[in-house]
Amino acid sequence: MTPEDRIKDMGLVLPPPAAAVANYVPWAVTGNLVMTSGNLPWRDGKLAYVGKIGKDLTGEDGYLSCQLSCLNAIAQLRDALGSLTKVKRIIRLEGTMGVDESFKDHPKCLNGASDLINTVFGERGRHTRMIYTNPVMPLDCTSLVVLYAEAET
Amino acid sequence: MTPEDRIKDMGLVLPPPAAAVANYVPWAVTGNLVMTSGNLPWRDGKLAYVGKIGKDLTGEDGYLSCQLSCLNAIAQLRDALGSLTKVKRIIRLEGTMGVDESFKDHPKCLNGASDLINTVFGERGRHTRMIYTNPVMPLDCTSLVVLYAEAET
Amino acid sequence: MTPEDRIKDMGLVLPPPAAAVANYVPWAVTGNLVMTSGNLPWRDGKLAYVGKIGKDLTGEDGYLSCQLSCLNAIAQLRDALGSLTKVKRIIRLEGTMGVDESFKDHPKCLNGASDLINTVFGERGRHTRMIYTNPVMPLDCTSLVVLYAEAET
Numbered sequence: 194m195t196p197e198d199r200i201k202d203m204g205l206v207l208p209p210p211a212a213a214v215a216n217y218v219p220w221a222v223t224g225n226l227v228m229t230s231g232n233l234p235w236r237d238g239k240l241a242y243v244g245k246i247g248k249d250l251t252g253e254d255g256y257l258s259c260q261l262s263c264l265n266a267i268a269q270l271r272d273a274l275g276s277l278t279k280v281k282r283i284i285r286l287e288g289t290m291g292v293d294e295s296f297k298d299h300p301k302c303l304n305g306a307s308d309l310i311n312t313v314f315g316e317r318g319r320h321t322r323m324i325y326t327n328p329v330m331p332l333d334c335t336s337l338v339v340l341y342a343e344a345e346t
Numbered sequence: 347m348t349p350e351d352r353i354k355d356m357g358l359v360l361p362p363p364a365a366a367v368a369n370y371v372p373w374a375v376t377g378n379l380v381m382t383s384g385n386l387p388w389r390d391g392k393l394a395y396v397g398k399i400g401k402d403l404t405g406e407d408g409y410l411s412c413q414l415s416c417l418n419a420i421a422q423l424r425d426a427l428g429s430l431t432k433v434k435r436i437i438r439l440e441g442t443m444g445v446d447e448s449f450k451d452h453p454k455c456l457n458g459a460s461d462l463i464n465t466v467f468g469e470r471g472r473h474t475r476m477i478y479t480n481p482v483m484p485l486d487c488t489s490l491v492v493l494y495a496e497a498e499t
Numbered sequence: 500m501t502p503e504d505r506i507k508d509m510g511l512v513l514p515p516p517a518a519a520v521a522n523y524v525p526w527a528v529t530g531n532l533v534m535t536s537g538n539l540p541w542r543d544g545k546l547a548y549v550g551k552i553g554k555d556l557t558g559e560d561g562y563l564s565c566q567l568s569c570l571n572a573i574a575q576l577r578d579a580l581g582s583l584t585k586v587k588r589i590i591r592l593e594g595t596m597g598v599d600e601s602f603k604d605h606p607k608c609l610n611g612a613s614d615l616i617n618t619v620f621g622e623r624g625r626h627t628r629m630i631y632t633n634p635v636m637p638l639d640c641t642s643l644v645v646l647y648a649e650a651e652t
């Protein structure tokens with residue numbers, strides 16, 4: 194099974210690569226490393242998750258928002274490399290979330306991204322991770338995901 | 347026109363590379379990649395922008411603060427490489443801002459950095475971008491900019 | 500003296516590499532670069548520093564929390580490379596802290612990490628640095644430290 198097959202197998206659809214929301218690019222390659230910009234939870238051209246986890250949204254929503262942001266990040270990797278079979282390794286996952294100060298389970302929400310990566314890429318998905326919370330998010334989105342991936346040479 | 351010429355053409359002045367504000371260094375090189383530390387909006391040895399956008403400062407101030415932090419980051423790239431003509435590609439722009447919770451246009455403020463990069467480096471300035479907001483900023487500065495650049499070999 | 504010797508000389512103990520707190524890995528290597536995940540201030544399997552600097556903890560606690568998070572990050576570098584003598588250069592230190600809005604000295608707290616790196620690695624420890632504050636931290640920990648290190652080939 195290819196990574197693309199595993200995405201379908203999860204009942205998910207790899208979206209078309211979203212354009213950047215301002216005058217930058219969604220991905221860049223340096224050496225064997227692909228780096229993405231921050232990916233919002235886009236679905237069919239609209240933000241599927243807006244607002245803060247623990248206030249406007251539940252933890253389960255937060256999980257799905259991180260999953261969707263990550264799916265958009267994976268779409269950028271495919272755009273950069275032509276095929277996800279060219280991903281040798283997911284090196285870094287960076288997840289930034291808008292959460293209410295009372296909400297403490299945001300690491301479980303970011304598991305929405307980690308679980309997706311692990312399922313889709315298997316051994317090649319063994320990634321490092323850094324988690325951030327920010328008081329104000331672009332377009333009030335719930336999550337931003339950045340991926341660094343090593344490409345097959 | 348060189349990147350240095352384009353900076354002058356914008357009516358801007360590339361500042362001398364600022365010293366780090368603590369016991370770290372302003373840039374490091376690994377392989378072909380130059381990474382900078384977080385750059386504050388220094389002008390003539392003073393912070394030109396202090397406080398939060400949307401409370402102490404307008405969005406236009408925020409734009410100029412990000413532009414100035416980025417100009418300081420570009421000064422570090424020149425210090426690292428000797429000349430900005432050695433920049434093969436700006437890979438990543440990281441912008442962190444102090445904003446009031448009511449202010450939602452911080453992505454437009456970070457365009458102050460993106461517009462500068464695009465104008466100065468043209469095709470070589472096509473960068474990825476990640477945006478953060480932080481509740482407390484070092485020295486209460488308005489913006490911090492990090493650049494990753496690929497150097498000509 | 501080796502980096503390991505210098506750690507002992509400071510009266511510190513390099514902890515065993517902590518497991519990731521979710522389904523990701525503590526470090527990854529791409530090319531000559533080792534990148535760690537975010538490191539919490541673990542000591543003997545417990546978080547030694549919890550809560551916000553300037554509210555629940557003093558600035559001195561914050562310094563020690565960053566030092567301990569960094570010590571845990573260094574333990575990951577040793578796990579990745581087998582020995583700290585294989586560290587050619589510390590490239591990037593990323594420090595993220597939970598601080599009260601009234602507390603402004605968090606850069607001094609992050610010196611706990613920078614001082615440790617400089618002492619342990621000497622000239623090879625000359626690192627870039629980026630500092631973040633986040634409203635909500637994983638497990639309410641006081642500090643998270645990420646290191647990027649270039650390995651000897």
